[in-house]
Structures are given as C-alpha cells and as structure tokens.
Amino acid sequence: MRRSLDALVTHVATALMGADAASAREISEQVLGDVAGYFAVDASFLRRNDHAIRATRLVAEWPVRSADEAPDPLKLVHFADADPVFAAMEDFSEPTFIRPGPETSEYQRHIRVSRSVTATSVAAVPLRSGDVTTGALGFVKFGDRSWGELEVSALQAIASLFAQLHARIEAEERLRHVADHDELTGLYNRRALFREIDRRLSSDRDECIPILFLDLDRFKSINDYLGHAVGDEFLRVFAERLREQATAGDLVARLGGDEFVILPGRPMTTSGAYAEATRIRRAVREYVSVGGEQVIRTVSMGVALAAPGTATTTSLMRRADTAARTAKQAGGDSVTVLSAEMSAEADFRSDVEMHLPAAIAHDELLLHYQPEADLRTGRILAVEALVRWQHPGRGLLPPGEFVGIAESMNLAGALGDWVLHRACRDFSGWRAAGAPADVVLRVNVSPAQLVSTRIVGTVEAVLTEYSLPGAALCLEITEHVVVRDLDSIRYTLRSLQALGVHLAIDDFGTGASVLSHLKHLPVDVLKIDQGFVRNLGRNAADLAIVRAIISLAAGFGHEIVAEGVETSIAATMLLELGCHRAQGFLLYPPVPEDEMRALLVGGGDRQGDEPELPMERFRA
Ligand code: C2E
Ligand code: CA
Ligand code: CA
Numbered sequence: 001m002r003r004s005l006d007a008l009v010t011h012v013a014t015a016l017m018g019a020d021a022a023s024a025r026e027i028s029e030q031v032l033g034d035v036a037g038y039f040a041v042d043a044s045f046l047r048r049n050d051h052a053i054r055a056t057r058l059v060a061e062w063p064v065r066s067a068d069e070a071p072d073p074l075k076l077v078h079f080a081d082a083d084p085v086f087a088a089m090e091d092f093s094e095p096t097f098i099r100p101g102p103e104t105s106e107y108q109r110h111i112r113v114s115r116s117v118t119a120t121s122v123a124a125v126p127l128r129s130g131d132v133t134t135g136a137l138g139f140v141k142f143g144d145r146s147w148g149e150l151e152v153s154a155l156q157a158i159a160s161l162f163a164q165l166h167a168r169i170e171a172e173e174r175l176r177h178v179a180d181h182d183e184l185t186g187l188y189n190r191r192a193l194f195r196e197i198d199r200r201l202s203s204d205r206d207e208c209i210p211i212l213f214l215d216l217d218r219f220k221s222i223n224d225y226l227g228h229a230v231g232d233e234f235l236r237v238f239a240e241r242l243r244e245q246a247t248a249g250d251l252v253a254r255l256g257g258d259e260f261v262i263l264p265g266r267p268m269t270t271s272g273a274y275a276e277a278t279r280i281r282r283a284v285r286e287y288v289s290v291g292g293e294q295v296i297r298t299v300s301m302g303v304a305l306a307a308p309g310t311a312t313t314t315s316l317m318r319r320a321d322t323a324a325r326t327a328k329q330a331g332g333d334s335v336t337v338l339s340a341e342m343s344a345e346a347d348f349r350s351d352v353e354m355h356l357p358a359a360i361a362h363d364e365l366l367l368h369y370q371p372e373a374d375l376r377t378g379r380i381l382a383v384e385a386l387v388r389w390q391h392p393g394r395g396l397l398p399p400g401e402f403v404g405i406a407e408s409m410n411l412a413g414a415l416g417d418w419v420l421h422r423a424c425r426d427f428s429g430w431r432a433a434g435a436p437a438d439v440v441l442r443v444n445v446s447p448a449q450l451v452s453t454r455i456v457g458t459v460e461a462v463l464t465e466y467s468l469p470g471a472a473l474c475l476e477i478t479e480h481v482v483v484r485d486l487d488s489i490r491y492t493l494r495s496l497q498a499l500g501v502h503l504a505i506d507d508f509g510t511g512a513s514v515l516s517h518l519k520h521l522p523v524d525v526l527k528i529d530q531g532f533v534r535n536l537g538r539n540a541a542d543l544a545i546v547r548a549i550i551s552l553a554a555g556f557g558h559e560i561v562a563e564g565v566e567t568s569i570a571a572t573m574l575l576e577l578g579c580h581r582a583q584g585f586l587l588y589p590p591v592p593e594d595e596m597r598a599l600l601v602g603g604g605d606r607q608g609d610e611p612e613l614p615m616e617r618f619r620a
Contacts, residue, residue, distance in 0.1 A: 003038065005150055005151070005154040008034075008035065008038050008154060008158075009154055009157045009158060009161075011034065012031050012034070012035065012158050012161055013161050015027055015030065015031050015034075016028075016031060016161050016162065016164070016165045019165055019169075020169070020172065021169045021172050021173060024059075024165060024169055025059065025060050028046055028059065028060035028162070028165075029060045029061070029062055029064050031158075032044040032045070032046060032060055032061065032062035033062040033063070035139075035158060036062055036139060039139060039151065040141075041139045041140060041141045041145065042140055042141055042142045043061070043062065043063065043139070043140040044061065044062050044137070044138060044139045044140065045058060045060070045061040045062075045136075045137075045138045045140075046058075046059045046060045046061070046135065046136075046137055046138075046162060047059060047089065047135050047136045047137075047138070048127075048134065048135040048166060049089065049090065049133060049134055049135050049136075051090075051132070053078070054078060054079045054080060054090065055076055055077060055078045055079060056076075056077050056079070056082075056086060056089050056090070056135070056136065057075065057076050058072060058074065058075045058076075059135070073110070074086075074106070074107065074110060077106075082106070083105055083106040083107075084105070085098065085105035085106070085107060085122070085124070086105070086106060086107070089124065089126075089133070089135075089136045090133065091132075091133045092124075092126045092133060092136075093126055093128060093133065094126070095123060095124065095125045095126070095152055095155065095156065096122075096123075096124045097121070097122070097123050097124075097146075097147060098120075098121060098122040098123075098124075099121050099144060099146070100119035100120065100121055100143070100144050105122065107120075107122060107138075107140075108120050108122065119142070119143055119144065120140055120141065120142055120143070121140070121141045121143070121144055121145045121146075122138060122139070122140050122141075123138065123139045123145075123147055123152075123155065124136050124137070124138045125137045125138070125152075125155045125156055125158075125159040126159065127159050127160070127162055127163035127166060128159075128160070128163055129163055129166070129167050134163055134166050134167070135162070135163070135166060137155065137158065137159040137162055139155070179191070180192035182239075182253070182254040184232055184235055184236060184239075184254070185235055185236055185239035185240075185254050186239065187239050187242070187243070187252050187253055187254045187260070188251055188252065188253040188254075189253060189254065190253065190255050190256065192251070192253065193251060193253035193255070193261055193263060194313050194317075196251050196263060197209070197211070197263060197313040197316065197317070198313050200263075200308070201306065201308050201309070201311065201312070201313060201316070202308060202309075203308050204308065205267075205308060206307065206308075207267035207307065207308070208267050208268060208269065208270075208273075208305045208306070208307050209263075209267065209305065209306055209307070209308070209316070210263075210264050210267075210268040210272075210273035210276070210303060210304075210305045211261060211262075211263060211303070211304050211305070211316055211317065211319075211320040212261065212262040212263075212264065212273065212276065212277045212280065212301060212302075212303055212320070213259070213260075213261055213301060213302040213303070213304070213317075213320035213321055213323065213324040214242070214259070214260040214261070214262070214280075214284075214299045214300075214301050214324070215258060215259050215260075215299065215300045215301075215302075215324045215325075215327075215328060216238070216258035216259075216297050216298075216299055216300075217297055217298045217299060217300055217328065217332035217333060218297065218332070219231070219234075219257075219258035219297060220258075222234055222295060222297070226290075226291055226293060226295070227291070229291070230290050230291035230293070230295075233290040233291060234288055234290050234295055234297070235254075235258065237288045237290065238260075238284065238288065238297070239252075239254060239260070241283070241284050241286070241288075242260060242262070242280070242284060245279075245280050245283045245284065246262060247264070247265065247266075248265070249264075249265025249266065250262055250263065250264050250265050251263040251265070259324075261317075261320070262280065264276060268305070270303075270305055270337055273303045273305055273337070274303055274335060274337050277301045277303050277335040278335050280301070281298075281299055281301050281333070281334070281335055284299060285297075285298050285299070285333070298332055298333035299332075299333070300324050300325075300327035300328035300332045300333070300334065300336075301323075301324060301327055301334070301335040301336070302319075302320045302321060302322065302323025302324030302325070302326065302327055302335075302336050302337075302338070303320065303323055303335060303336070303337045303338070304316055304317075304319035304320035304322075304323055304337075304338050304346075306319075311347075311350050312350055312353060312354060314353075315346060315349060315350030315353060315354075316350075318346060318349075319338050319346045320338075322338065322346065323336040323337060323338045324336065348394075348401075349405060351393075351394075352401070352402050352405045353405060353409060355391070355392075356389075356402060356405065356406055356409065356411060357409075357411060357414070359389055359391070360406075360411065360414050360415055360418050364389060364390055364391070364392070365387055365388065365389050365390070365415075365418060365419075365422075366387075366388050366389075366390055366422075366592075366593075367385045367386065367387055367388070367419065367422055367423055367426065367593065368385075368386045368388055368590035368591060368592055368593075368596075369383045369384065369385055369386070369426075369590060369591060369592075369593065369596035370383070370384045370386060370583060370588060370589065370590040370591070371383055371384075371583070371587065371588045371596070371599060372384060372442070372561055372581060372582065372583040373581075373582060373583075373587045373588070374580050374581065375565075375571055375574060375575050375579075375580045375581070375582050376575065376580050378587075380436075380439060380599065380600060381438075381439065381440065381581060382439060382440040382441070382442050382474070382561075382581075383427070383439060383440070383441055383442065383596060383600070384442040384443075384444075384476070384583065384590075385419060385422075385423035385426075385441065385442065385443050385444070386399065386444070386590050387399050387403070387415070387419050387444075389401075389402055403415070403446065406446075407446050407447070407448050410448075412446040412447075412448035412449055413448065413449060413454065413455075415446070416445055416446055416449040416455070416458075417458055419443060419444075420443055420458060420459065420462050421462055423441060423443050424441065424462045424463070424465070424466045424468055424473070425466060426593050426596075426597075427441040427466070427468070427472070428466035428467060428468055429597070430596070430597050430600050430601055431468075431472075433597065433601045434601050435597075435600035435601050436600070437472075439472075439600065440471075440472060440473070440474050440502065441468075441472060441473050441474065442474045442475075442476055442504065443473065443474070443475055443476065444475075444476045444506065445475050445476065445477055447477070447478075447481040447485055447489075450477065450481070450485070450488075450489040450492045450493070451485060451488050451489060451492070452492070453491065453492050453495055455492065455496070456492060456495040456496055456499070459473070459475075459496060459499060459501060460499055463499065463501075469500060470499040470500025470501045471500045471501075471502065473501050473502065474501070474502035474503065474504050474524070474525060475496065475501060475502070475503055475504070476503075476504045476505075476506040476527065477489075477503065477504070477505060477506060478505075478506045478507045478510075479505050479506065479507050479508050479509070479510055479529075480507075480510060486521075490520075490521075490522075493521070493522050493523075494522050496522075497522040502524040502525060503521075503522060503523045503524055503525070504523065504524065504525035504526070504527055504561070505521075505523055505525070505526050505527065506527050507527065507529040507530075507563075508526040508527055508528055508529055508549060509528055509529045509531070509532050509545060509549055510529050510531070518552070518556055518558075523558065524558060524559060525558060525559040525560070525561060526549065526553050526558050526559070526560050526561070527560075527561045527562075527563050527583075528546060528549055528550075528560065528561065528562045528563060528579075529563065529564075530563045530564025530584075531564070532545050532546050532549075533546065533562045533563060533564045533565055533570055533574070533584070534564050534566055534567075534570070535570075536567075536569065536570040536573045536574065537567070537569035537570055537572075537573050538569075543573065546562075546573075546574075546577060546579075547577055550577050550578055550579050554578070559581065560579050560581065561579075561581040561582065561583060562574050562579050562581065562582045562583070562584070563582075563583050563584065564583075564584050564585075565582045565583065565584030565585075565586045565587060566584050566585050566586050567586060568586065570584075570586070571586060
C-alpha cells in the first residue's frame, strides 16, 4: 500500500531523529532512497553549504556511488564559478524546478553524460536555518516530471528535517571542537594530542612514532615588554605559521604557554625526524608583525621517538620535553634529539613506570631486613624492612630506583600495602619460630600513604591478620616529610599511635626545622641520619650535631637510633654520647628473609645476653 505524504514525512522524521554525526551519512542515503522511491524519481542528493569557503558540498546521494565509479566532479562546487543553478544554492529560499529543455544546469549535463539520458528534470529545495541557506535537497527524474503543490510542501517539510539534522550535527561538532582545541590558537589541545599519541602507541605496527616538541625562545619578554595582548597575537600568528609548515596528516597542538607539539602523521627514522624538525625550525624563524612591532622568535626543538609498546604517552612526551629543554640550555634556536644517555635514563623511567604496577601485583618485589642492635651487648633490638625489586631485565633494584617513581604514579599506597603485609607476615613467622618478643619491626612509609587515613585501617587489619601487638610495629617517616606535611598527617599519626604502633622520624637532622614541632608530634623514635654518623670521629661539626640531637631526644623522652654505623670509631663515640641503638654495615648489612630468620631464631648463640660477634668486630 502506498504511504500518504504525511506518513512519508513522519517516516523521514523518525529516521533522521536517530542519526548522529557518525551515522548521518548512511541514514541520509537511506532516507534519500526512500523518498526518491516514493516519488518515483531516479536520483536524489543532499548538499551542504560551506559559507566559509563559499561552496556547496555533496553530503549524501542516492543511488549511492559505487567505489569503482569515477570521482564525482560535483562533490565540491564553488559558487563563484558555478552554473546559475548551483550558484543559486548559496542563498535560495524557495524550491527551484528545472524541466527538460535547453540545459541550464551543470547537473543536467553531468547526469546526461554519466547516465546517458537526454532529458532530466530537477527539483531543488533549500535547507534553511533562520535566514541562512545551509544546503539543498534535490530530486532528479530522467525525463519530465512536474510536482504537485502537496508534494512540494512535503519536500519542504523533509528539507527542514534535514536542516535540523545538519544543525544538530554542527552543534555536536562544535562541542567536540571546543573540547579538543586550544581556544587562543585553534590548534589541537593537550587532551587531543595525548589521545592521539595513546592511539598511535597502542597500534600493533612496527614503526617509530616521532614527537617534535617546540618551545619558543625568550617568549616571556614579548609578554613583559609588549603586553599580553601582543603576546597572544604573536602566539596566534606563530600557530598559523606552524599549521602552514605541517604536512597533511600531522597533528599540531599547543600544550599551553609557548609550548607546541607536532605529531607527524607518518612514521620516521631518527634522522628523518631530525631533518623535519630542522626544516620547521628554519621555517618558523621569521618576523611577525604584531602590535605595530616586528617581532622575531626562534624555537628550541626536542625530538623523541618510540615504537608502539615501548613507551607510554607521558614518558614519550617527557623525553621530547627534556630534549627541547636541552636545546634551550644550549642557547636555543636548535634541535636536540634525545641522546643515548638521556634516553637511557628516560627509558629506565618509562620501563619502571610500565612494569611497576604488575611487579607489585605479581610479587616481583622482595624485602631485605637490616637488624638494629644494642652497641653494648650486640643484641638485636629491631629489624628494618627494606624493599627491593627483582626486575626481570635489570636485576635487583634498590628502593632509590623505584620508590620515588611509585610515588609519582600514585602507587605509593599499593607499594606500601604490599610492604606492610609482607613484612608483618615474615615477622610473625619469626616470632612463632621463637624470635624474642620484644624485637620491633620497622617499616618505612611514603608521605603519600600518610595524607589519607586509609593506612590506619590497613595497619589495623594487618596487625589483626598476623596477631601482632601494635607495639611490635614501628613506622618510619622521613624528616622532611614531617616538616612539609605536618598538618595534613598529624591526624593520621595520632590514629596510628592509638593502635599502639610506634612512630620514628627517619633521616633525622636533615630537615632541621622539625625541632620546633617535635614536642607536638606523636613520635617515639628519632633515627639520626647516616650523613652525621658516618664521619663521627673525623668531623667535629658532625659530632656536635649528633650530641645535640641526642640531648634533644633525651629531653623529649624519645628513643634514639644511629644509622649508617660503618666504623668502630663511630660506634665508640656513639656509646660515649649515650646512644647505644645502632644500625649499619659495621653491625649487619641488610640480609634476605631466611638469613634474618636465622639471626633471630637460629641456634640461639647469636642472640643471648653476652656481648656478641658484631661488638667484638669493632672492639678489636
Ligand atoms: P633508610 O630508611 O634510611 O634505610 C637505610 C638505608 O641505608 C638502606 O638503603 C640501607 O641499606 C642503607 N644502609 C644501612 N646501613 C648502612 C651503612 O652502614 N652505610 C651506608 N652507606 N648505608 C647503609 P636502601 O635499602 O637502599 O634504602 C634506601 C631508602 O629507601 C631507605 O632509606 C628508605 O627511605 C627507602 N625505602 C626502603 N624500603 C622502603 C619501603 O618499603 N617503603 C618506602 N616508602 N621507602 C623505603
Ligand atoms: Ca628507614
Ligand atoms: Ca634513614
């Protein structure tokens, strides 16, 4: 049964309502086919006006052009050199009808030639948005066709539905544009750039992705001397120049300030990327006239490359940034490709960043333990857990190589939890096997673990899980953290102390200003920094500092531990100063779990009341 005109319009409305930017073309083609079928015409088309370039562009057509047909010469038609019918599409507001006769339209000629028909009639209906003609909807009949009044109003209704769809898609595109572009220059923004690098780095192609990082030399002086309006204008012109220099397919982005990035669309070798950067560096170094001044700025460029799967977006960007900074430090107006040394360091960091989360999850970490002993008796008083990473490719890594990176990646919590669990598990094992009950377990915590109170729950749960009294555990916090974050961590420290857990200030003496806060802090132990202890007996200043720290600790009732005791002279001095708790290579180095267990449990001959081996070592 034949639909009524109303039903046809309703059908079109429903179909177009479901369209978005991605599906618009396909749905439009379908609708064009349905409408053409209804009116028994041979072809139909939908065109959109691009007023910015004064042209009309084909958006959809029916029948759909197959891939092996010649490219459509009428895909984009500029009004200025169009035939009268196309020219009229720029701003026509009423439907136009062409009947067979002398060819008045390029379209008629095109149809005649391409479809081998002699006579055509065309109905073109404007798409309007307010007073603007945004496009045209057209129907072509091979031969003659006239349109009834009701048919024409149906066509107009359908055209207005298409106009609405256009407006909707345009709004969508504008929104997307705003989200992905830099407001000042119209270039892509950081977000869009990072997304594209993410995509390229996760491809499975074996190719090198280059990043060209540009940093304007002495841009600040333009802002300072000529004002921000001139600075902005300069950035706009500079961005335009960059865009001109970019090759099709390149992504040009402004990161912010005077930093820009070009992500070339094609893979490159290192030397190819260097050559490209050099070309751009030369091309952008030209006078710009802004605010009545002729201004010239050179650029420092950094180049970094990575193959998919070998770097993260952040690490690749950081390498390019580092390279640009090196170019700048060398005087600017130059290109630096990351040197082997610089990239080895950056590679190490990205390697750590990429593998650390899995290393924590898969137990690639391990703990060594270093005893703390009584210098008078040699008795082990405490044990400090020190984390290491058995890296599959790089061997045993010390904490200095990865703890900082873990913190910068928000992994401090995961790392800290792992250490707490493992240390308490080992420790409760030793206790069960006969280790003295008064030995304390010391665990280092990162500042990031203390700014939230999450750690309180973790510690409580771990103590319960391994049936440990709170007093058996001491958490160590480095002094500069205590100073910097005092207010935000005070509450956490108090809650930990409420569990009976002890707190130590590590590396004491390096953060100095904590002295004044000391009496307000819930702290039990001070660990004198290795730097002061190592040269005791050789350095009078260190001796004075250590003496001051010891008397201060006594004043507050804190326990004091000397770290980094390497020589017997240092040990002797400490004893004379009244500090008998010590940790250091002279006594014990950090050892694996089984050795630590043997020291605490094994034989009993190492762990008695008598002065022991380590003491004898430095008494001799
Ligand atoms: P720290 O807490 O001050 O730990 C003492 C460091 O000094 C250890 O280095 C230890 O091996 C070393 N050491 C011990 N005795 C001597 C000595 O007589 N002479 C010298 N020169 N060094 C000695 P390590 O294991 O490389 O740890 C370095 C730092 O990493 C630690 O310093 C601590 O701040 C941090 N760290 C270790 N484990 C963890 C952990 O599980 N979590 C967190 N957040 N940090 C940790
Ligand atoms: Ca420590
Ligand atoms: Ca320390």
